[in-house]
Amino acid sequence: MAKPNYFRENLVLFGALAANLGIAVAKFIAAGITGSSAMLSEGFHSVVDSLNQVLLLYGKHRSGKPPNRKHPFGYGRELYFWAFVVAILVFAVGAGLSFYEGLTHWRRPEPLRDPTVNYIVLGIAIILEGTSWTIALREFLAAKGDQGIWSEFRRSKDPSVFVVLFEDTAALAGLIVAAVGVWASHVFDAPRIDGMASMVIGGILAMVAALLAREAKSLLIGESADTELVGKIRDLVEAKDWVTGVNHVRTIHTSPREIFVAISADLEDHITIGEGEKFIEALETELRTEIPELSSIYVRPEAREDAARLTSD
Structure with a gap:
């Protein structure tokens, strides 16, 4: 990753981190002054979100390391590991502490003191979280093309964007819930609310943690490239007059922008080994030119009847 572009490429994460750190401090101060359980939960939420952004930034930094003997395909999927850790943190720390604090306050309710500070902090938090959410949404929409938002979430291979978007969406929903809780507790004199x-x-x-964990797990196991890109690879190979048929094109993302592809193709019987090597080398060069995301290409000459088939999921 080029240094001049590092901040720009990670603008979503840096923006979310700055917003969450400031919001967390304000929420804890407001919770201490007013005794609001919902505000304390929101403070925990912002701390977890801040830690999540740090972990994703670390994951993106590590994923940029070049390949070596131990990791010949590079470290790109390390980002997926840290995205999975983020999902666990959201569930175990954010959701767990919020639910525990709420249950404790339900069993031993304390009268809510002057909620004015809460309203001020919540208003500022909504503005800051909304700004971070807008930046994340803009980046997400720029990448999705004609896809729907849910389809793009399932298709996306870059967790640094969709994790922040979903976290900020949960944060805005949590702020609204907290505001309603503080208001209702004060108006109806019912601290249990x-x-x-x-x-x-x-x-x-x-719920957000479950969605993130599911997608991060799928990326860790290994997801194929988009069907359109796989189709493009197949078309480029089939267009060669020395290829009688493409048995299969198998791809896997080794990072959000790097793809490994294994191609099994049936070649003309009269082609010699030397000619096949030259043809395949030229094909690999063309594939890298047409599809720069292909970081590793493996072409295997194989008779159609001998090619292994993928079972449908």
Whole structure:
């Protein structure tokens, strides 16, 4: 990753980190002054989000390391590992502490003191979180093309964008819940409502964590490239007059922008080994030119009847 572009490429993460650090401090101060359980839960939430951005930045830095003997395909998938850790943190720390704090406040309710500070902090937090959410959404929409938002989430191979987008969405939902909880607790003189709001925030975080964990797990196991890109590879290979048929094109993302491809192709019987080597070398050069994301290309000459088939999932 080029140094001049590092901040630009990670603008979503840096923006979210700056916003969450400031918000976390303000929320804890407000919780200490007013005794709001929902506000304390939101403070925990912001701390977890800040740690998550740090981990994703670390993961992106590590994923840029060049290949070596121990890791011949590079470290790109390390980003996927840290995205999975982030999902665990959101669930275990964010959701767990929020639900525990809400349950404690429900069982031993404390009268809510002057909520004015809470309203001020919540208003500032909504502005900051909304700004971070807007930046993340803009980056996400720029990458999705004609895909729907949910389809792009399932298709995306870059967790540094969709993790922040989902975290910020959960944060905005949590802020709304916290505001309603503080208001209802004060208006109806029912401190248990504040504890209930904290548990609802925990539930929101748990759902987001489950979605993130599912997608991060899929990326860790190894996801194929888009069907359009696979089709393009197949078309380029089939267009060669020395190829009688393409048995299969198998791809796997080794990082958000790097793809390993293994191609099994049936060649004309009259081609010699020397000619085949030259043809395949030229094909690999063309594939890298047409599709720069292909970091590793493996072409195997193989008779159609001998080629292994993939079972449908």
